[in-house]
Amino acid sequence: MKTVLFTFYKIFLVPHLVVYHTSAHKKIIDKDLERWASSKGLQQSKTSLLLHFLASAPDFRTLFYFRTRSLVSHFLNIYCRKQALFTIDVTTKLGGGVLTGHPYGTILNADSIGENLYVNHLVTVGEVNGKRPTIGHNVSIYTGAIVIGDIHIGNNVKIGAGAVVVKNVPDDCVVVGNPGRILKKTIETHA
Template structure:
């Protein structure tokens, strides 16, 4: 019965394919789909996977609607709702391959966020006095982390749960704590 309901729901999702096909951000959406499919161990064509992720995941819909901003996106959001507590600032440049882990009460407000970004719930990436962070590629931000101000988070970095990041984070680092401090750099422990 559930698969029948899902099949019927996917029919209502068909207009999303038009948004996907006509989007200027189609390559980023493809990267999102690939990353989600890998994380969920799913196979299929991009259109089929897109419909599945739209059907099951309000946070995927939030990312999709962010990438396909239009009047049609707003209309489709009426019956295919995005995650209302997951916000992406309209001015944030968001690279492809975004993956979320239940991003409830998460705000992404950065100059830019690179490719293959992972974010969990209760995360705030925000500004101080109009100055926003810049996040590199392959960065993971875990539960409850806060990244604010005119700072850079380097490529391949991990921001630990509850970390408060107010200073630059070098590439290939793991940071934890309040205030955040580097505990690993280039795979090696750092003396604190």
């Protein structure tokens, strides 16, 4: 019975496909779809994946509506609600491949965030005195972490649960604690 209802619900989501196919951000949405599919071990067409994640994941719907901001998207949100407690500031430049781990109570308010962000619940990325962070590619931010102010987070950085980051972090680091401190830095050598 549950499978029948889930399939029936997907029929109501068909207008989302029109929004997706006409979106100027379709390639970025595709990166989100690929990352989500990879994390769930799914191999389907992009259309099937889109309907699946729209039907089953309010946090994915939040990303989708952020990427496709329009009057139509606002209307679709009326009957297919986004995650109410996952906020992405409309001025944030957000790269593709975003993956979330039930981002309940999460706020993303940065100047820019690179590709392949992973973010968990109760995370705050925000401003201090109107200045916001810039976050690189392949960054993971875990439960309860706070990243605020006019700082730069490099590429391939992991910010541990509960960390409070108010200073720049170079590439390839793991940051933990309050105040945030670099626990590990991976140094790559090129031959």
